[in-house]
Structure formats: structure tokens, C-alpha cells
Amino acid sequence: QNPHRKANQLLDLKVNRYQQYAVHGWQADRYPPSQLQQLALATGIDTQRLLRRMMDHGIKADNVPALRYAPIAEVAWASGQVTNPEYVQAVKPSFSVELFRAPAAAELFRSWLRSRPDDSLWTLWTDGTRATVARRGGDRLFGQRLYDLARDVAQASGGLLDEGGICRAERAVLGRIAAAWDIRQGREG
Numbered sequence: 001q002n003p004h005r006k007a008n009q010l011l012d013l014k015v016n017r018y019q020q021y022a023v024h025g026w027q028a029d030r031y032p033p034s035q036l037q038q039l040a041l042a043t044g045i046d047t048q049r050l051l052r053r054m055m056d057h058g059i060k061a062d063n064v065p066a067l068r069y070a071p072i073a074e075v076a077w078a079s080g081q082v083t084n085p086e087y088v089q090a091v092k093p094s095f096s097v098e099l100f101r102a103p104a105a106a107e108l109f110r111s112w113l114r115s116r117p118d119d120s121l122w123t124l125w126t127d128g129t130r131a132t133v134a135r136r137g138g139d140r141l142f143g144q145r146l147y148d149l150a151r152d153v154a155q156a157s158g159g160l161l162d163e164g165g166i167c168r169a170e171r172a173v174l175g176r177i178a179a180a181w182d183i184r185q186g187r188e189g
Contacts (some may be wrong), residue, residue, distance in 0.1 A: 027046040031055050039064065045131050051073040053124050057117075066112075068142070069093040069124040071177050075114035076148045078169035082113055085156040092149060122176075143181030152178055 036051050038061035045051060059067055075089040076082045092114055093099055099106040112121070154170035166174070178185045 030125050035060065038057045043128070043132075044135060045128065046068060047131065048129060050124075050127060053120075054128070057121055057124055058108065059124075060104075062081070063108045064107040065098045065102050066105040067125055067128060068144045069112065069146070070117070070121055070184045071111050071146060071173060072116060072153060073109070073151050074122050074125075075170055075173040076113060078154070078173050079157060079167050083157045086153050087113060089149070089153040089156040126176060126180055133181065140181065140183075141175075143183055147174065147181065147185075150174055 029035065031052060035055065036048065039051050039054060039059070040046055042061040042064045043051075043054075054064070054067065072090050072093060074087045082090065094106045096109060099109060151166075151174060156164040156172065158171075174185060177183070
């Protein structure tokens with residue numbers, strides 16, 4: 001092997017590490033500490049990386065309740081589009097006390113039903129829920145209500161191509177909700 005090639009590879013590796021560090025350092029300073037503190041107080045989460053990821057998705061102290069309902073948008077979009085029956089079921093959280101008291105959260109949640117959110121939102125929800133459940137056991141009653149609502153949304157469309165039942169993608173979303181909240185699932189679709 002060419003010794004110059006190996007030296008160039010090592011140099012590329014070091015440059016790449018430096019670039020990653022520079023980007024991470026820039027991201028760390030991107031949000032004012034006061035916004036991160038407000039979000040930490042609103043969520044009870046103290047992991048700076050997780051708080052920054054929330055901020056990357058536009059989640060702030062005034063709209064953070066929307067994140068709790070992100071799986072509803074995910075199950076509505078699971079089959080590739082949100083049908084009218086799915087939308088009618090999925091919009092129900094907008095009328096919950098929690099979102100009704102936080103208009104910014106209700107609007108953010110509805111925006112996820114109008115335009116499919118990035119898959120990283122779903123990962124963010126999973127990580128945030130696990131952090132909440134690990135920290136204080138979470139609100140299992142809420143977790144069960146969320147699962148039941150997601151199941152209702154999945155059933156509303158009649159499955160893939162309205163052929164009845166819950167499609168595989170919707171079952172996968174239900175499975176992730178159940179896993180995050182440690183909920184027993186019944187047989188679906």
C-alpha cells in the first residue's frame with residue numbers, strides 16, 4: 001500500500017473529526033440558554049442534547065405538549081397519506097385540555113397532520129417519552145389513552161387501500177407506542 005495514501009487517509013480522518021467538533025460546538029451555542037432552561041422546566045428533561053433536538057424541531061416551552069401527541073400524526077401518515085376519516089380521528093387531541101390551553105402546541109400538532117413530519121420527530125418522541133418514563137414513571141393512563149387514540153386513527157382508514165384492518169406500517173407505530181409506554185397490546189387488525 002502507498003504510504004502517502006495512508007497519510008492522506010489519516011489526515012482526512014482528523015479533518016473530519018475537527019469538522020464534526022466545529023459543527024457540534026456551533027449547534028451548542030445556537031439556542032439561548034434561557035430558551036433551553038424554559039424547555040427543561042416545561043419538560044422536566046435535563047439532557048442538553050435532547051433539549052437541543054427538541055428545539056431543532058421547533059419545540060419550545062409554549063408548544064411542547066404537541067410532542068406528546070406526535071405518534072398520532074405518525075400513525076395517520078403511516079399508510080402514506082392522511083385520509084379524511086383518519087384526520088377526523090387524529091385531530092381529537094387538539095380539543096384536549098392540554099392542547100386547548102396551549103394554542104401554539106395545538107397549531108404545531110395540526111401542522112403535522114397537514115404535512116408529514118420528518119422521521120426524526122418520531123425518534124425524538126421516542127427518546128423524550130423514554131426519558132420521561134425513566135425519570136418519573138410517566139403517566140401510564142396518558143400512554144394508554146394515546147395508544148387507544150392511535151389505534152382508532154389506524155382503524156379509521158380501514159387499513160391499506162381501505163381493505164379493512166390495520167396495515168403493517170400502522171401496526172409498527174402502535175408497537176412503538178406500546179414499547180415506549182410499556183403497554184400490553186391486543187390483537188389489531
